[in-house]
Amino acid sequence: MSGHRHGRHGCDGDHNHDETPEMGLQYSLYSKIDLGNLECLNEKCEGSGKDVFKAWEDRFDFEKYVESDADEELLFNIPFTGNVKLKGVVVVGREMDSHPSKMKLYKNRPHMTFDDVGAPGDQEFDLHPDNTGTLEYSTKVVKFSSVHHLTLYFPTNFGSETTKVYYIGLRGEFYEAHRHGVTICTYEARPNISDHKTNAFDSVSHEVQ
Structure with missing residues (x-):
């Protein structure tokens, strides 16, 4: 899936968006993550995977990031405190070589490991280097309309031995669980x-x- 365009609209549902005051509200799903049970596999520093889920206005806080350990793979198991209609994902890196180059999304498959990621994702993207948070990867909303657990898998990067992610933004709607x-x-x-x-x-x- 090469040949992506960096214009207003690209392939696979990715597009640039304009900065508006509403962006902080649109990317507020980080506050609906059950951080106590979030898992990041192959993180170099324990617990650092949680640091990339933060407020939109903090996306340029490059002091906190997650770096992979043994190789370039990173896997996030993200439980929500209710149900989510996921509409888009933003991935911010800083250095081009260590920026993830691919992303696979899995819906409602808790506690996935690297043994499980050979299965096709519910949606997959080729990523572009992005250090500004202006490139969003739009999901198939019908498929991701009732998500209580999201897995993000980054298998490769643009050449570095390790992968670094500084911010992951999740855009969508949240619904309280009907308990x-x-x-x-x-x-x-x-x-x-x-x-x-x-x-x-x-x-x-x-x-x-």
Whole structure:
């Protein structure tokens, strides 16, 4: 999938976007990530994978980044605190050689490892070097309309022995998980049954009298 264009619109759903005040709101899904259970495989410094999921206005904070360890591969297992409709992904690097060159997305496959990434991704992209955060890779929204777990796999870069990522932006919509349904059923079961029984006995006794 070579021959990508750097113009207004490119291949595979990637396009440049203009900077607007609303960008911070659009890329706010980082706040809906369950960071305590986020996994980054092959990170050189433990826990550094979490640092790349941050506010849009902090995307140029190059003090914090994740670097791969044994080779150029990086794999992120990203659980959300609810359901997400994922619309786009931004990947910011700094040095061209260490910038990831490919990205594979997997939907709702928790705890993936490097043994699992041979399977085709739900969507795959050829990446361009981007140190400004202006290039977005648009997802197939129908396919990524109900995501509670997202895996991002970066298999290669542009020539370096290790891969560095400084920012990953996720654009989309968030929906609270519907966990209250069971609670409602539990509450309704006991008092309603007892209420009905009491009313039935009362009505019978009144009729007998």
